[in-house]
Amino acid sequence: MALNLYTENIYILMYPVNLLIEIICLLFALLLLRKNAGFWRYFKVYMFLTVLIETTGWLMRFHWKISNQWLYNIFSPVQVLFLYWIFAKLYPGQAQRKRLMGICVLVFALVYLFECFYFPFTLFYHYSWIVFSFLIIITCGLYYFFLLRDEPYIHLATDPSFWFVTGVFVYFFCSSVCTLFFTELVRINIAQNISLRYLLFIVFNFILYGCWSYAFLCRYKQTTSSS
Amino acid sequence: MQIQTNNLIFLIIGITLFFLTVAGLLLLYIYVYNNKKKQHILEKQQMKKTFETELLQSQLEVQEQTRLYIAEELHDNAGALSSLIKINLNLLSQTADETKKAELLAECKQLTKTLIADLKQLAIGLNTNVIKQQGLVSALQSETERLEKLQLFAVRFSVAGEERNFPDDKQLILYRICQELLHNIVKHAQPTQVDLSITFKNDELRISLTDDGIGFDTGEAAKKIEASGLTNLHHRAGLIGGSLDLDSRPGQGTSCTIHLPYK
Numbered sequence: 411m412a413l414n415l416y417t418e419n420i421y422i423l424m425y426p427v428n429l430l431i432e433i434i435c436l437l438f439a440l441l442l443l444r445k446n447a448g449f450w451r452y453f454k455v456y457m458f459l460t461v462l463i464e465t466t467g468w469l470m471r472f473h474w475k476i477s478n479q480w481l482y483n484i485f486s487p488v489q490v491l492f493l494y495w496i497f498a499k500l501y502p503g504q505a506q507r508k509r510l511m512g513i514c515v516l517v518f519a520l521v522y523l524f525e526c527f528y529f530p531f532t533l534f535y536h537y538s539w540i541v542f543s544f545l546i547i548i549t550c551g552l553y554y555f556f557l558l559r560d561e562p563y564i565h566l567a568t569d570p571s572f573w574f575v576t577g578v579f580v581y582f583f584c585s586s587v588c589t590l591f592f593t594e595l596v597r598i599n600i601a602q603n604i605s606l607r608y609l610l611f612i613v614f615n616f617i618l619y620g621c622w623s624y625a626f627l628c629r630y631k632q633t634t635s636s637s
Numbered sequence: 638m639q640i641q642t643n644n645l646i647f648l649i650i651g652i653t654l655f656f657l658t659v660a661g662l663l664l665l666y667i668y669v670y671n672n673k674k675k676q677h678i679l680e681k682q683q684m685k686k687t688f689e690t691e692l693l694q695s696q697l698e699v700q701e702q703t704r705l706y707i708a709e710e711l712h713d714n715a716g717a718l719s720s721l722i723k724i725n726l727n728l729l730s731q732t733a734d735e736t737k738k739a740e741l742l743a744e745c746k747q748l749t750k751t752l753i754a755d756l757k758q759l760a761i762g763l764n765t766n767v768i769k770q771q772g773l774v775s776a777l778q779s780e781t782e783r784l785e786k787l788q789l790f791a792v793r794f795s796v797a798g799e800e801r802n803f804p805d806d807k808q809l810i811l812y813r814i815c816q817e818l819l820h821n822i823v824k825h826a827q828p829t830q831v832d833l834s835i836t837f838k839n840d841e842l843r844i845s846l847t848d849d850g851i852g853f854d855t856g857e858a859a860k861k862i863e864a865s866g867l868t869n870l871h872h873r874a875g876l877i878g879g880s881l882d883l884d885s886r887p888g889q890g891t892s893c894t895i896h897l898p899y900k
Contacts, residue, residue: 554667563675566668576664584656591649598649601642610653 428608428615429468432461435619435626442630449499450570450629453622456492459485479534486535490518490542493578497549500571507556514545540589543582550579570629577621581614688876692806695873699813702866703763706820710759718752758783762816765809773808774800774835777815777844781833784819790828790848798837801899807877811844811897814870814881818846818893821866826850826891842897849890855883 436457443451463485470478494511501507522538529535553575557564566572588595588607595607722745729741761767761779768776774796781794803811815833822831828850836843858867867883874881879897 554663558667558670558674561678563678564671566671580657580660580664583660584653587649587653587656591652594645594649598642598646602646604646606646606649610649613653 427612429464431615431619432464435623436461438623438626442626444633446633447629477532480532483531483535486539490515514549518542543586546578546582550575568628570625573621573625573628577618581618585614692876695876698869702817714755715752718748722748768809768812769805773811776812780816791830793832795834801837810873810877814873815844822848840898844895847892852885852887852889852891854887855885
């Protein structure tokens with residue numbers, strides 16, 4: 411019953427909560443990832459783009475009252491490429507594993523192109539995102555498998571790669587609930603004016619960017635202790 | 638309708654919490670497993686360290702026994718020959734007979750020649766580089782040839798199978814084990830015949846050393862095993878991943894077999 415209290419104004423506020431989490435993560439990236447942070451420093455660019463897209467998307471939806479879905483259609487390939495590029499970087503000198511990352515990107519690209527041909531660009535490319543979510547969960551699982559199988563011991567509490575993957579894994583694994591119940595979530599939104607999806611994504615975003623911020627901190631400690 | 642929607646909300650929240658719990662449990666499992674991996678790696682490192690210490694200790698024991706071996710060889714062969722040369726030289730200085738002098742001089746020359754040859758053989762037997770250069774088979778063959786020259790017993794040497802190479806440290810330890818076993822035969826066994834056979838089997842190297850000497854009671858020897866040095870031989874064979882079987886009975890000779898698997 412209490413859930414009926416949510417109004418459109420609250421949704422307007424919800425977006426800034428997600429945006430705020432992303433801005434905090436961007437600040438962490440800007441402050442902690444220095445020139446000697448290796449490939450990690452490119453997170454600054456990625457986080458900046460994320461904040462930019464989210465802000466534009468929020469403005470488009472709640473201020474200009476226009477569809478923002480095409481914007482996310484543009485950004486999703488960037489996200490996929492960046493995340494898989496990072497995953498490939500986690501396996502230095504492992505050509506076979508890198509090829510596996512390449513195959514995942516290729517599969518996503520095929521589904522994305524398929525959607526480009528058959529659906530209007532103004533609608534969010536749902537299938538390619540589902541495929542990507544599935545592939546990234548598998549990729550995270552493989553990372554954990556290799557982590558436990560491979561010989562060198564890694565101190566997980568201070569390993570930036572582990573926290574990066576953990577953030578991605580929890581985000582995509584748990585957000586698959588929203589994908590599974592997409593129709594029901596739309597029904598709830600229409601019937602009770604409750605955007606449960608956005609509420610849940612606040613939690614997922616908090617976990618994702620929280621893990622990433624901590625990963626940046628771990629990387630910062632690595633770079634300062636080794637320099 | 639309202640109640641149905643609320644139920645759906647709670648269902649979705651419940652499933653989300655379930656997914657979060659599953660993810661959390663998976664991460665917990667990874668954390669616990671990773672900690673076990675750490676312990677396993679530490680144990681492995683500890684085992685490696687212990688192995689290296691034992692290997693070092695074994696090498697020190699080998700060195701000590703080699704010193705004893707040199708001392709005995711010098712005393713029994715070089716020392717005895719030198720004494721004989723000295724006695725002959727004393728006789729040479731005391732005798733006036735030219736024929737006798739010539740005889741003694743010739744004997745001294747022969748003894749000196751034997752002494753030099755013995756010392757040379759001893760040096761070859763002790764030189765680690767010779768073992769590395771010649772290989773195990775050739776080094777053991779040289780050792781048996783040296784023993785045969787002592788004319789204490791007959792020595793039969795045989796090699797079967799396709800010869801394989803072993804790491805230098807393994808070759809050296811194997812060689813020292815065989816050398817010590819042969820030395821024990823010379824010292825204690827009183828044999829007339831000694832057989833040393835090297836067999837390169839499909840899965841292992843087998844070195845058999847058999848003598849027809851006086852033998853000994855292995856049960857009794859086991860009681861005094863610490864003193865007998867047999868423990869060290871077993872231990873050394875174990876260190877290089879092999880094993881040593883010993884079979885002996887009083888009056889029925891001794892048979893000793895070293896097994897060394899290739900992997």
